[in-house]
Amino acid sequence: xxxxxxxTELIFKEYMDCNxxxxxxxxxxxxxxxxxxxxxxxxxxxxxxxxxxLKWKIVKETNSDVKYVVCNADExxxxxxxxxxxxxxxxxxxxxxxxxAAYIVGAKEGFIYLRGEYxxxxxxxxxxxDRMENSIRALGINFKLELVFGAGAYICGEETSLLQSMAGxxxxxxxxxxxxxxxxxxxxxxxxxxVETFVNTMIIAEIGSAEYKKLGxxxxxxxxxxxxxxxxxxxxxxxxxxxxxxxxxxEEFGDGDTKxxxxxxxxxxxxxxxxxxxxxxxxxGIPTGGSMKVFNSSRSMxxxxxxxxxxxxxxxxxxxxxxxxxxxxxLRGVRAVKRKEKPKxxxxxxxxxxxxxxxxxxxxxxxxxxNAFKSIIENFREEIVY
Amino acid sequence: MNNTVNITxxxxxxxxxxxxxxxxxxxxxxxxxxTLCHHDDLCVAGNCRICVVEVKGDKTLVxxxxxxxxxxxxxxTNTQQIRQARKHILELLLTEHNINCIKCxxxxxxELQTLALEYRTDEELFLSLRRESNPDMSSYAIQKDSSKCxxxxxxxxxxxxxxxxxxxxxxxxxxxxxMTTFLDKPMSEVVCTNCGQCINRCPTGALIERNYIEEVWxxxxxxxxxxxxxxxxxxxxxxxxxxxxxxxxxxxGKMVAALRSMGxxxxxxxxxxxxxxxxxxxxxxxxxLKKALVDGDASTAxxxxxxxxxxxxxxxxxxxxxxxxxxxTCKSPQQMFGALAKTYYAEKKGIDPKNxxxxxxxxxxxxxxxxxxxxxRDSGFQDVDYVLTTRELASMIQQTGVNVNTLKxxxxxxxxxxxxxxxxxxxxxxxxxxxxxxxxxEIVTGRExxxxxxxxxxxxxxxxxxxxxxxxxxxxxxWDFLEGVELKVAIAHGLxxxxxxxxxxxxxKVEYHFVEIMACPGGCLGxxxxxxxxxxxxxxxxxxxxxxxxxxxxIRKSHENPEIKAIYEEFLEEPNSHKSHKLLHxxxxxxxxx
Numbered sequence: 001x002x003x004x005x006x007x008t009e010l011i012f013k014e015y016m017d018c019n020x021x022x023x024x025x026x027x028x029x030x031x032x033x034x035x036x037x038x039x040x041x042x043x044x045x046x047x048x049x050x051x052x053x054l055k056w057k058i059v060k061e062t063n064s065d066v067k068y069v070v071c072n073a074d075e076x077x078x079x080x081x082x083x084x085x086x087x088x089x090x091x092x093x094x095x096x097x098x099x100x101a102a103y104i105v106g107a108k109e110g111f112i113y114l115r116g117e118y119x120x121x122x123x124x125x126x127x128x129x130d131r132m133e134n135s136i137r138a139l140g141i142n143f144k145l146e147l148v149f150g151a152g153a154y155i156c157g158e159e160t161s162l163l164q165s166m167a168g169x170x171x172x173x174x175x176x177x178x179x180x181x182x183x184x185x186x187x188x189x190x191x192x193x194x195v196e197t198f199v200n201t202m203i204i205a206e207i208g209s210a211e212y213k214k215l216g217x218x219x220x221x222x223x224x225x226x227x228x229x230x231x232x233x234x235x236x237x238x239x240x241x242x243x244x245x246x247x248x249x250x251e252e253f254g255d256g257d258t259k260x261x262x263x264x265x266x267x268x269x270x271x272x273x274x275x276x277x278x279x280x281x282x283x284x285g286i287p288t289g290g291s292m293k294v295f296n297s298s299r300s301m302x303x304x305x306x307x308x309x310x311x312x313x314x315x316x317x318x319x320x321x322x323x324x325x326x327x328x329x330x331l332r333g334v335r336a337v338k339r340k341e342k343p344k345x346x347x348x349x350x351x352x353x354x355x356x357x358x359x360x361x362x363x364x365x366x367x368x369x370x371n372a373f374k375s376i377i378e379n380f381r382e383e384i385v386y
Numbered sequence: 387m388n389n390t391v392n393i394t395x396x397x398x399x400x401x402x403x404x405x406x407x408x409x410x411x412x413x414x415x416x417x418x419x420x421t422l423c424h425h426d427d428l429c430v431a432g433n434c435r436i437c438v439v440e441v442k443g444d445k446t447l448v449x450x451x452x453x454x455x456x457x458x459x460x461x462x463t464n465t466q467q468i469r470q471a472r473k474h475i476l477e478l479l480l481t482e483h484n485i486n487c488i489k490c491x492x493x494x495x496x497e498l499q500t501l502a503l504e505y506r507t508d509e510e511l512f513l514s515l516r517r518e519s520n521p522d523m524s525s526y527a528i529q530k531d532s533s534k535c536x537x538x539x540x541x542x543x544x545x546x547x548x549x550x551x552x553x554x555x556x557x558x559x560x561x562x563x564x565m566t567t568f569l570d571k572p573m574s575e576v577v578c579t580n581c582g583q584c585i586n587r588c589p590t591g592a593l594i595e596r597n598y599i600e601e602v603w604x605x606x607x608x609x610x611x612x613x614x615x616x617x618x619x620x621x622x623x624x625x626x627x628x629x630x631x632x633x634x635x636x637x638x639g640k641m642v643a644a645l646r647s648m649g650x651x652x653x654x655x656x657x658x659x660x661x662x663x664x665x666x667x668x669x670x671x672x673x674x675l676k677k678a679l680v681d682g683d684a685s686t687a688x689x690x691x692x693x694x695x696x697x698x699x700x701x702x703x704x705x706x707x708x709x710x711x712x713x714x715t716c717k718s719p720q721q722m723f724g725a726l727a728k729t730y731y732a733e734k735k736g737i738d739p740k741n742x743x744x745x746x747x748x749x750x751x752x753x754x755x756x757x758x759x760x761x762x763r764d765s766g767f768q769d770v771d772y773v774l775t776t777r778e779l780a781s782m783i784q785q786t787g788v789n790v791n792t793l794k795x796x797x798x799x800x801x802x803x804x805x806x807x808x809x810x811x812x813x814x815x816x817x818x819x820x821x822x823x824x825x826x827x828e829i830v831t832g833r834e835x836x837x838x839x840x841x842x843x844x845x846x847x848x849x850x851x852x853x854x855x856x857x858x859x860x861x862x863x864x865w866d867f868l869e870g871v872e873l874k875v876a877i878a879h880g881l882x883x884x885x886x887x888x889x890x891x892x893x894x895k896v897e898y899h900f901v902e903i904m905a906c907p908g909g910c911l912g913x914x915x916x917x918x919x920x921x922x923x924x925x926x927x928x929x930x931x932x933x934x935x936x937x938x939x940x941i942r943k944s945h946e947n948p949e950i951k952a953i954y955e956e957f958l959e960e961p962n963s964h965k966s967h968k969l970l971h972x973x974x975x976x977x978x979x980x
């Protein structure tokens with residue numbers, strides 16, 4: 001199979017003189033670097049895609065003695081495993097990216113919220129943290145970084161839940177506004193970014209926004225790590241430019257019999273074969289945190305959907321009605337249709353409910369349950385009903 | 387706030403203060419937005435999502451209770467999407483909810499039911515998720531039925547924010563999310579103080595009081611029983627709310643008439659024993675001061691805490707057991723009454739106490755627990771047999787078919803029915819303090835308190851923690867050790883405030899001689915057994931009524947109550963006598979911390 005996809009090698013590039021980059025940024029000045037970030041078009045790599053430069057700018061400009069930088073390493077989206085790879089192979093870049101953020105916004109403390117299952121990465125990260133702290137002290141920056149471990153709840157990957165969990169509360173989302181940039185950890189302005197985002201800020205510090213922008217498309221600049229799994233000819237973590245179509249992706253990674261690709265994990269969209277060619281992976285099409293699950297024609301889409309819904313029914317934080325009860329109803333609903341206990345028209349009621357969940361849920365979790373549900377029901381209705 | 391913003395709601399322009407929520411802004415235009423998890427007394431949760439509205443330009447609907455207005459916000463409260471979302475949310479809640487409404491005591495006053503009727507949810511849109519579960523009946527005071535819980539967290543927030551107790555919490559996640567206690571233990575085994583504030587704020591019937599209505603009717607109808615009833619100060623200013631009267635409408639005489647028509651044999655007043663409490667507690671305070679100041683007894687625990695509020699008592703037993711010696715040993719007015727009903731009253735009226743049933747009408751649920759404490763049997767029987775809340779009394783009156791509004795006011799029976807203004811203010815935060823000062827100051831100095839019309843304003847009002855001091859001058863010779871002493875007092879209501887106050891005392895940041903604490907916000911008038919709903923306006927109206935009741939009383943000082951003088955002459959001899967210690971004082975028990 002001919003390789004058509006534009007591979008990049010930035011995140012895992014072996015050598016990066018973080019110390020020198022930091023010095024450069026200090027010379028350049030805080031505002032100038034924020035401008036660099038804004039120019040680069042870098043958007044949060046966790047999936048929601050908030051412009052990173054803007055986030056840092058808001059926190060920098062918010063008046064507060066105490067500010068925090070938090071790295072969201074609670075990688076929990078089904079089918080995503082790229083942060084683990086980064087933390088294993090490029091932990092220095094992550095902690096330096098955080099130090100960079102701390103320098104820019106004026107934070108003295110930072111935390112890496114590490115998924116509980118990634119505890120084994122703790123030692124490695126602590127070594128990287130010590131190295132970084134020693135170097136920046138010599139640069140005159142006072143920044144302390146600590147590790148915090150999650151306890152296994154998917155919802156804690158949502159930033160407000162993550163902050164709640166860090167503060168020792170029940171891990172559940174809080175109302176927005178206030179946003180973490182104004183009122184985050186312990187009520188202080190807080191930068192919360194994904195592991196990959198922090199690395200990207202270091203890459204921008206190294207190659208500059210002009211070079212960075214050359215990667216990807218107008219709406220989706222830069223490269224992105226993809227966690228590829230499922231029925232594919234090669235699975236693993238790949239760094240690709242954004243803006244490719246699903247077709248291009250499938251041609252490289254599929255097993256030749258690809259029926260559908262789930263872009264963005266359980267909370268993402270299911271793209272059926274007929275849409276491969278005109279679906280772009282990126283902010284102009286389907287944005288993703290990096291999970292790409294490939295399904296071939298041997299797979300039952302009903303089983304896939306049921307599996308996702310079982311996941312959501314368990315992993316909803318349970319506080320808001322649309323999500324807590326909605327997830328249960330969607331699951332029981334499709335089961336009832338499958339067992340012919342409900343007519344197939346009941347699926348239309350469920351689609352309406354999924355719509356309500358999308359518009360009325362409190363946080364991103366409940367709002368995105370409908371994505372997979374809707375895209376699977378609409379494209380594979382016959383597999384659900386019969 | 388001086389900054390205002392311009393918004394439109396359904397096209398109508400409006401100028402409101404910055405920071406106002408959409409919900410409150412809509413209220414100004416009389417646009418009603420349904421709510422369930424929202425409560426005026428509590429912090430915003432934004433989790434039921436029934437109050438969603440559309441803000442032009444936003445990708446999703448927003449919770450109006452949790453979203454502050456912004457300049458140029460265009461808000462719509464009635465679109466197809468909103469209506470669909472609200473209907474769906476209701477349907478979803480109903481699929482979890484035990485919908486046996488007709489057997490639920492909150493039927494007709496249930497916020498979920500009201501909305502379900504409004505949205506005509508008569509067909510079941512979705513599948514039933516109802517689970518069988520038995521209500522937790524372990525507590526004497528509070529009944530918890532998970533099958534009716536809508537996870538609004540109003541009770542959890544009440545318990546945490548207003549009471550600082552945290553007996554209730556949300557546990558598990560996703561489909562298993564439920565309001566429960568520490569390790570799912572029964573209510574009777576956890577730190578719950580039985581204050582019932584959760585009941586007052588529960589939108590459904592998930593939390594209600596344990597009711598003893600049938601037991602009381604059985605006693606009334608049993609000819610061999612003499613049923614004595616006492617009514618607490620705060621009941622008379624709130625009962626009317628259940629009969630469509632405005633909050634703060636006093637129904638003292640009508641309530642007495644209703645009780646008589648129901649068949650109670652003796653209708654007596656907890657106010658009487660409130661006056662007695664002042665005599666006992668005031669004397670105890672003075673003797674503690676004497677021990678500390680004259681005898682130099684370092685073991686004398688000061689400040690002395692009041693002990694009228696059973697929610698507070700259980701709280702301190704759980705949370706601050708090292709302060710138990712500071713609690714006044716006086717029983718609460720209810721329990722003093724109970725102990726005397728089956729001794730003094732029985733003796734005077736020639737009734738065999740074993741044929742007596744003692745019922746009390748309380749604004750309180752913690753009193754149900756208090757009456758069942760094993761130490762409250764000093765008469766040789768259970769001193770108070772049944773405790774009914776204001777709400778239960780209202781139900782009983784409704785059952786009799788009596789129209790309270792047309793009843794003619796009647797008087798309490800004697801010899802435990804006369805009371806003073808000092809007693810009725812027990813129902814408001816600061817009231818016990820005011821009553822105690824009125825009496826103690828006069829005992830010590832021989833003069834009335836130096837406040838206009840005896841109204842000790844500094845101890846009144848809704849401030850969470852109040853402080854006051856009063857210098858004792860030109861005292862009577864027998865109290866000369868108090869000459870020039872500045873009596874320092876503090877008052878807290880709501881256990882979260884109480885916790886802060888006790889902690890400050892523990893940390894030695896503040897020093898007092900006497901501290902009054904009431905478990906409920908506003909004191910008993912905001913008690914867990916009072917009519918629902920509750921909010922600041924309603925509590926304010928009740929408080930005003932309490933002070934009005936005080937002002938209209940001919941006698942306003944406890945020590946001048948003729949029936950109190952009589953019991954000391956004929957039965958108890960003097961305050962803190964041996965006999966009163968046996969009947970009117972108690973002891974406390976350290977309890978677990980969770």
